[in-house]
Amino acid sequence: MNLSEINHSLVRIACYIAVLIVLCVFEILRPYREPSLSRVKRWMDNLGITLVNNILLNLALVPLVSASLAYAGKARSGLFYIFEFHFLLKLLLTVIIMDFLLYIWHLLNHVVPFFWRFHRVHHSDLNMDVSTATRFHFGELAISALIKASLILFLGIDLVGLLAFDVLVLATAQFQHSSLRVSEGFERWYWLLFVPPSMHRIHHSVIIRERDSNYGTILSIWDRILGTMIKNVDQNKIRIGVGAYPDFIRLRFLSLLLMPATRKIK
Numbered sequence: 460m461n462l463s464e465i466n467h468s469l470v471r472i473a474c475y476i477a478v479l480i481v482l483c484v485f486e487i488l489r490p491y492r493e494p495s496l497s498r499v500k501r502w503m504d505n506l507g508i509t510l511v512n513n514i515l516l517n518l519a520l521v522p523l524v525s526a527s528l529a530y531a532g533k534a535r536s537g538l539f540y541i542f543e544f545h546f547l548l549k550l551l552l553t554v555i556i557m558d559f560l561l562y563i564w565h566l567l568n569h570v571v572p573f574f575w576r577f578h579r580v581h582h583s584d585l586n587m588d589v590s591t592a593t594r595f596h597f598g599e600l601a602i603s604a605l606i607k608a609s610l611i612l613f614l615g616i617d618l619v620g621l622l623a624f625d626v627l628v629l630a631t632a633q634f635q636h637s638s639l640r641v642s643e644g645f646e647r648w649y650w651l652l653f654v655p656p657s658m659h660r661i662h663h664s665v666i667i668r669e670r671d672s673n674y675g676t677i678l679s680i681w682d683r684i685l686g687t688m689i690k691n692v693d694q695n696k697i698r699i700g701v702g703a704y705p706d707f708i709r710l711r712f713l714s715l716l717l718m719p720a721t722r723k724i725k
């Protein structure tokens with residue numbers, strides 16, 4: 460691992476822990492919903508998965524992403540090197556384009572059965588809070604990292620752009636998964652451009668029509684433009700999870716690791 464890889468990983472981890480602590484405190488002080496399951500047990504599983512993923516990613520895939528960054532910079536490969544935008548415009552475009560591609564990737568995770576095998580690990584959480592934001596199967600993250608490495612080469616993304624995007628995605632994902640009581644006025648305003656917890660709560664509903672909507676991570680405009688946004692749902696009636704997995708006892712750490720290889724479910 461070289462110095463830029465270490466710095467990139469450290470910044471991401473530091474931001475992740477800071478946002479985790481702040482949101483966790485607010486979830487206790489101003490909860491949207493009291494948890495129906497033991498928070499300690501769920502957090503052990505969710506943060507256990509997060510830790511294992513981070514170790515594997517840093518060993519196997521961060522060097523690949525860094526190699527793409529280094530190559531793109533050295534060979535001046537990718538669209539941003541052809542058009543030579545102003546630094547700030549390039550940063551803004553990096554975040555907007557990568558967020559749109561993340562929207563497409565998220566949608567594919569729902570409609571392609573092979574990808575859903577991995578993505579259902581994230582959706583199977585029976586309560587939703589800040590710890591759900593990083594409950595992903597390593598298989599899904601590995602495929603994402605391969606796509607990201609290719610996009611760096613194709614678009615010509617640099618370290619600053621990638622770091623800005625990664626930190627924003629992580630922080631917004633933590634916020635939209637949090638079980639935090641947010642004022643209705645703020646949510647109405649925030650929903651115009653971004654993804655508040657209420658919008659993403661619909662995405663975690665056991666009702667498949669609701670689950671297959673609201674795919675956005677940073678911006679809500681992609682769902683609005685492409686007709687995948689669902690808004691008018693009684694938030695208090697949303698049941699979180701995947702209908703085929705109602706038992707918490709079968710959703711512990713090891714079962715989650717094996718889930719992609721088990722039977723096909725909707």
Ligand SMILES: [Zn+2]
Pocket residue numbers: 565568569578582662
């Ligand atoms: Zn999803």
